[in-house]
Amino acid sequence: MIKIEDLSVAFGGTEVVKHVSLELREGEILGIVGESGSGKSVTALTLMGLVSEAAQVTTGRILFDDVVLREAGKPCDLRIYRKYRGAEMSQVFQEPQTSLNPVQKAGKQVEEVLRLHTKLTGEEIRTKVLETFQAVGLHDAERVYASYPHQLSGGMRQRVMIAMAVILHPRLIVADEPTTALDVTIQNQIVELLRKINKEQKNAMLFITHDLHLARRLCHRVAVMKDGCVVETGTAEEVFDHPSQDYTKRLVEAVPSRVKGKSGIRGRSGELSAAEADSGTSESPEGRKAGNGISEVPEERKAGSRISEVSEERKTGGEISEVSEERRAGGGTSKVPGERSAGSSGAAPVLSVRNLSVYYQDGKSTLSQEQAEGQGRKKISLGSRLFQKRGQCVVWNADFEIYSGESLGLVGESGCGKTSLSKAILGMNRHIEGEIVHNSVRPQMVFQDPYSSLNPAKTIGWLLQEPLRAAGALDKSLAMTRADRETAARDMLRRVGMDERYFDRRPSELSGGQRQRVSIAQALITNPGFIIADEPVSALDVTIQAQIMELFLKLQEEMHLACLFISHDINVVYRMCDRIMVMKEGHIIETGETEEVFAHPKEDYTKLLLWGS
């Protein structure tokens, strides 16, 4: 039905799509997988005639039922396309947030398709739109119809987009990363919806994704793209189970998957320090952790009673305000009750969080720290009720520890309170009750988006030295000379696997993976002992993702680093973390050893998160 023959697309002389030939049959779902920059989106946009005018088709042509839509050397003919777009072919875009017109009601935007291509009356149009809304699972159709996009959730917006795309039963639907911007559970619903539509309407679907799991689940056939070329085509099983090309193999390899187990990196690190593992803890089922060279930890943790005793004492000691005082001073280790620092330097948690509730304040009533602390001591239920009037509670009674050298994974969907919790831990949100005790100096954070979280005006070297300067400014004893700082920065740059010549470059000259390396270096340069990594690999391509994860694990081992690893990607968490904490609507609903949680999830929601994807 659709034939793309030998298509090449160039932007100002640079070819980004090279001699791509694809065929799409009636009722078939063809997946295009590849990393960013592989040309998959440009191919789809060219097919839809939506690629920017700067793009030129240099070779080949696109056929829809033997009608030539686009040919080499000719500009895009809008008259032909206008007949096809919306009626015969439609597209579902990646970002439902920005892909809908923010100042038009959802109903009106869907209606437009009918107004453009049919001669239905106003009332018929309305009925049809409401029917379609129902069909794509928007059960509150009337309300959605009259809502502006910002009044709808991400999943609902994507359903509106899909309604818009399928309302005229087009024969081709191009879905460009339709679920990437959505939460896992919503993702599944949308994928199922697309599958259902494909079954019922028998339309062909071009499904573009970087997510191999997803492509495998949904697509009949798959084309793998790299650097503008199709490197491999075949049925989903063929391509993923028996990839014939090296690139496909690498791609499949790079995807973190619990099916493959934690062999790769963990295994290697285990070998490296096998000798240490022998020194007493070999009977521990957690040889993995022992392998990381922190053999006391698991034992200590098993002897949980002791730790809780300590914290019990601390609580009764009424140290709360003192501790938070230190935290505010930006300090760390500090004047913690004597016996603990004397007793067990390695065993004590790097971070312990007790009964922590975090509030979201809309700027109206700001509670002082003292007040918050005061209420923290009251009965929780009373405290929360008092608070509900003043701010919205976004994290309820979080209670956990992180031990030295350990990675604790925090998973949950957007809006569940992951980020609020991490901000509270870093002291960026003071509207809390409960207690947070740090035993690390200056915990640092690695952010999700390496593109926007590095100051574009500064050089990498400057950026790396910034935490050292800040530390020096706060505490004179930590102040370093300029030369020392530079040496430290260069050293750190090497440790994250980057050449020293990047020292004087600016973030814009680096790739996404390199930027994330810089972010990590920035977080680690003060040797914090504990970091929070907020979706550190989510913005990266799979192969880069794999490299960054490997780097993380390596550094963690070298620097004895504890890490709170926040992610929505279950597979990444599985690869990275020793323990997992599942969060839902502000509550921590399940905590456990990674393998344990994956093998025997206790909560239904956890199962949904794990096996939904």
Next chain:
Amino acid sequence: MKYLGKKIITLIMTLFLVSAAAFLAFQIIPGDVVASILGTEATPEREEALREELGFNDPPLVRYGKWAAGVLRGDLGVSYRYSKNMNEMMPVAELIGDKLPVTLWLAALSLALIILVSIPLGVLWAKSRSHALDAVLGVITQATMAVPSFFLGILVTWLFGILLKWFAPGGYVGYRENFWGFLSYLLFPAISIALPKIAMTARFLRNSMLTEMGADYVRTAYSKGCSRKRVMYGHVLRNAMMPVITFLGMIVAEIVAGSIVVEQVFGLPGIGRLLISSISTRDFPVVEILILYITFVVIFVYFLVDILYKVVDPRIS
């Protein structure tokens, strides 16, 4: 409701602060009002008597209090300079009431011109894919923006008044005598005011539209099968208007407060001219009220812009 209350409180506070600051400024700047009213040949006794009559011997705070109390009662005071007849001083309210319609009509006319011309022009410009049109509009708007309005006023006067004789330069008919004649006299001053603003607004709108045209929802609109025109008017324009509204608000505040230069050049008896002459003759009561008026206008227009924003963009609550 709460929002409105907040705005009103801000308005009152601002008016108070501004009037106090203006009052203070008048204490500091040199020049003697009494001398300027009576001329240089007045006897000291006469000067003293007038000083007493105008309350200049009271301490400044008392004088400000008296003045403010008067304003709150609706008594705007009397002009030091203008008199109604031989025995009566001219009330400020009446003086301004005479000049205000000229400025307001001039502003309305200019604004209408700006909106009616700049928006279609901006859309056309953004839509044009011809490089020639783009370049021509670029040069024209740049030139119009750069020319100061008094010079533009002179040009307009010369072209339409002297060369084409469409209007008599320097002429003016009161709005009470002949309303349409009055409007036609305002037309050319309005053009002088509007031209640079049209250039700016059109350019601004065009840039805003070009930015918006890269947005994802535009691609969605095309994917539905919309024509270019439909995309521009149906989707892009409203989104692109947001920054333009703020800009238009600034222009409105500026021209409603009186276009001093243009009123001067065309000899129009408006607020702007009154302000200049009152400052130079130390006609304090008039200046105070004019400053209050301008402050009020600016704040009020910004308030309207706020409201308009909410109408155009449903995301702002």
